[in-house]
Amino acid sequence: xxxxxxxxxxxxxxxxxxxWQFLEEQxxxxxxxxxxxxIRTPVFEATELFQRGVGxxxxxxxxxxxxxxxxxxxxxxxxxxxxxxxxRAYTENKLYALQQPVKMYYLGPMFRYEKSQAGRxxxxxxxxxxxxxxxxxxxxxxxxxxxxxxxxxxxxKGLVVEINSVGxxxxxxxxxxxxxxxxxxxxxxxxxxxxxxxxxxPMRILDCKNSSCQKLTENAPTTLDTLxxxxxxxxxxxxxxxxxxxxxxxxxPRMVRGLDYYQKTAFEVTAEGIGAQNAICGGGRYDGLxxxxxxxxxxxxxxxxxxxxxxxVMEKQSVEMLxxxxxxxxxxxxxxxxxxxxxxxxxxxxxxGMPAVMDLLGKGLKGQLKYAxxxxxxxxxxxxxxxxxxxxxxxxxxxxxxxxxxxxDQIKAFLLNHTKCEM
Numbered sequence: 001x002x003x004x005x006x007x008x009x010x011x012x013x014x015x016x017x018x019x020w021q022f023l024e025e026q027x028x029x030x031x032x033x034x035x036x037x038x039i040r041t042p043v044f045e046a047t048e049l050f051q052r053g054v055g056x057x058x059x060x061x062x063x064x065x066x067x068x069x070x071x072x073x074x075x076x077x078x079x080x081x082x083x084x085x086x087x088r089a090y091t092e093n094k095l096y097a098l099q100q101p102v103k104m105y106y107l108g109p110m111f112r113y114e115k116s117q118a119g120r121x122x123x124x125x126x127x128x129x130x131x132x133x134x135x136x137x138x139x140x141x142x143x144x145x146x147x148x149x150x151x152x153x154x155x156x157k158g159l160v161v162e163i164n165s166v167g168x169x170x171x172x173x174x175x176x177x178x179x180x181x182x183x184x185x186x187x188x189x190x191x192x193x194x195x196x197x198x199x200x201x202p203m204r205i206l207d208c209k210n211s212s213c214q215k216l217t218e219n220a221p222t223t224l225d226t227l228x229x230x231x232x233x234x235x236x237x238x239x240x241x242x243x244x245x246x247x248x249x250x251x252x253p254r255m256v257r258g259l260d261y262y263q264k265t266a267f268e269v270t271a272e273g274i275g276a277q278n279a280i281c282g283g284g285r286y287d288g289l290x291x292x293x294x295x296x297x298x299x300x301x302x303x304x305x306x307x308x309x310x311x312x313v314m315e316k317q318s319v320e321m322l323x324x325x326x327x328x329x330x331x332x333x334x335x336x337x338x339x340x341x342x343x344x345x346x347x348x349x350x351x352x353g354m355p356a357v358m359d360l361l362g363k364g365l366k367g368q369l370k371y372a373x374x375x376x377x378x379x380x381x382x383x384x385x386x387x388x389x390x391x392x393x394x395x396x397x398x399x400x401x402x403x404x405x406x407x408x409d410q411i412k413a414f415l416l417n418h419t420k421c422e423m
Contacts, residue, residue, distance in 0.1 A: 006122070006123075007122070008113075008114070008120075008121050008122025008123065009121060009122060009123045010121060010123075018321075019311055019314075019321045020307065020311070023154065023307060023310065023321070024107060024307075026150065026153055026154055027105070027107060027127050027150070030146065030149060030150050030153060031105045031129065031146075034103070034142070034146050035103055036103045036104060036105040036129055036146075037103065037104055037105070038104070038105055038106065038107070039086060039089060039104040039105070039106050040106065040108065041079070041082070041085035041086060041088070041089050041106065042079075042085070043078060043079060043108070043109065044076050044077060044078050044079065045076070045077060045079055045084070045085055045088065046074065046075065046076065046077070047065070047067050047075040047076060047077040048075070049077075049084050049085070049088055049293060050065060050077055050079075050080060050081075050084055052292055052293055053083070053084035053087065053088075053261060053289055053292060053293050054080070054081065054084055054260065054261065060080045060081065060112065063113070064080060064112040064113050064114060065077050065078070065080050065111075065112070065113070066078040066080075066111045066112075066113055066122075078110075078111035079110055079111065080110055080112045081110060081126070081128075081304065082106050082108070082110065082126055082128045082130075082304060083128065083130060083261070083286065083289070083300075083302050083304070084261075084289070084293065086104060086106065086128075086130045086132075086302070087130075087132070087286075087289050087290045087295065087298075087300065088293055090102065090132050090290060090295065090298070091290055091293065091294060091295030091296075095132070096132075096133065096295070096296055096298060100132075100133030100134065101131045101132060101133035101134030101139065102131070102132045102133055103129070103130075103131050104130050104131075104132075105127070105128065105129040105130075106127070106128050106129075106130075107125070107126075107127050107307075108125065108126065109123050109124070109125050110123075110124055110125070110126050111123055111124075112124070121308060124306050124307075124308055125306065125307040125308065126304045126305065126306055126307065127304070127305055127307060127310075128283075128302060128303060128304035128305070129143065129146065129302055129303060130300060130301070131300065131301050131302065132290065132298055132299075132300045133298055133299065133300075134301075135287065135299035137234050137235075137237035137238040137240075137241060137265075138237075138241055139301055140234075140238045140241075140264075140285060140301055141238055141241030141242050141244075141245060141247075142241075143283070143301055143302070143303060144161060144163075144242060144247060144249075144267060145242075145245050145247065147161075147269060147281055147283075147303060148161065148245075148247050148269075151269065151281075154310075154314065154319065155314070155317075155319040155320070156271065156280075156310075156313060156314065156317060156319065157317055158271055158272035158317075159269055159270070159271055159272075159280075160248075160249075160250060160269070160270045160271075160272070161242075161247060161248065161249040161250070161267060161268075161269055162249065162250055162251075162252040162255055162267060162268045162269075163238070163239070163242075163249050163250075163251060163252070163255075163265065163266070163267045164222075164223065164224070164251060164252050164253055164254075164255040164256070164265075164266045164267070165223060165224060165227055165231055165232075165234070165235040165264050165265060165266070166203070166223045166256050166257070166262050166263065166264065166266050166284070167223045167226065167227050167228070167231045167263070167264065168228065168230070168231050168263050168264060168287070169263070169288070170228050171223075171226050171227050171231055172203065172226075174226040175203065175221065175222075175223050175225070175226040176202055176203065178221040178225070178226065179202045179203065179205070179206075179220060179221055180198065180202050182219075182220050182221055183198060183202065183205065183216075183217070183220065186216045186217075189212070189216055190205065190208075190212075190213055190216060191208065191210045191212065191213050193208065193210075194208050194210070194213050201260065203223070203256050204256060205217060205220075206220065206222070206256050207254075207255070207256045207257065217254075222253035222254060223253070223256065224251075224253045231264055234264050234265070235264070235265065238265055252268075255267075255268060257282060257283075257284055261286040261288065261289040261292070262284040262285065262286055263284075263285050263286060263287045263288060264284075264285040264287065265284055265285045265301065266282075266283075266284035266285070267282065267283055267284060267303070268281065268282045269281040269282075271313050271317075274312075274313055274316055280305060280306075280309055280310060280313055281303055281304070281305040282303065282304065282305075283301070283302050283303025283304060284301065284302075284303075285299070285300065285301040286300050286301065286302070287300060326354075326355050327355070327375075327376050327377055327378040328354075328355035328356055328357050328375055328377055329349055329354055329355065329356045329357075329377060329378075329379050329380075329381060329415060330356075330357055330358065330359075330368070330371065330372040330375055330377040330379070330380045330381070331345060331346055331356065331357075331358040331380075331381045331383065332358070332359065332365060332368035332369065332372065332380050332381065332382045333358060333359075333368075333383045333384075334364075334365060334382075334383070334384040334385070335384060335385050335388075337385065337388055338383045338384050338385060338387070338388050341383060341388055341408075342358055342381075342383050343358070345381070345411070348412055349412060349415065352412055352416060354415060354416070357375060359371050365382070368380075373398070377398055378397065378398055378399055379395055379396065379397060379398065379415065379418075380395075380396040380398060381393050381394070381395060381396075381411065382394035382395075382396060382403075387405075387408075391407060391408045391409070392405045392406065392407060392408060393405065393406050393407075393408050393411050395411070395414070
């Protein structure tokens, strides 16, 4: 019996990886333009980080984390999301001593134990960004601008930005009381998860995807009904900056997001025509998270998006992903002496920064030209005993179907000159 990859994972193989590389290139480019620096955190962390940061009442912590005891009997968890890890790194490495705010982004695998279904994986990949040390509403607007610009760059259409304010601990206490009073007579009709949330975190009932729970909470009080003066002003200012940036948005008072650390601004970006699960990016402000995990009081805001999800939407919307791949030079050598000279030339071309490959299986000329076709080579260098004796190389232009002889000691300069002209 052959060994297969674990359920809920995938192999990203040549022919597909180029799309990932294209997407990652666009991510790095726009983050650089917005002044965000890359951060890389461990793939696993102490379990307590996610229990305290993400929240023990969330589905991620309750149902989805890959947690195990290591050989030192420490509880370790494969990271289910990136924000808590970034905040831990910010605190542990004393990044709060740098000029604030600190703007960072990450790319990497996350892990959640979920039912295997189309577009959802147990190991998946996220692009996320975090701004730590900035509480001004301008920061909220800028991070939404980054998302909007990124989606525009990669060609996604039919997008909608939804925003809400989930308030702060002060005004959320009032909302909690009102919501529990509203739900008291409906409590027994809620799904088991929401019945559990009723006491621990009733606001998350508004985020339940169960249709019966959604119906029961149709007229429930929202966080916007109880915002304190500070939260209301912050939300109004965020909208003002989004208007200045020309970003169309709509207010969704039922959006509370699925993580406990959110405060004030919460947002999602949805895409039309991709089914019921139409959110492709989400985030919000988490002004208490750094302090919750042992750091100084630090405002923060961030977002995350799944790369598998984005690539799927790009495919559904027929967005072309055209990574710039430089065509390699192929060396076709006939005979052992020519193969040795070809192998030496191969190294020279690579040292000069040119992609160069040759047949490694000892095929004839016809087979080597077919190999060059598959590699989409622009130039093939044909070298046999006769060419070697005359110290010449036949250069075949595969695009034009023409060929010429070039002295062996001039071939590198010839190729460098012609490839520069084509750029």
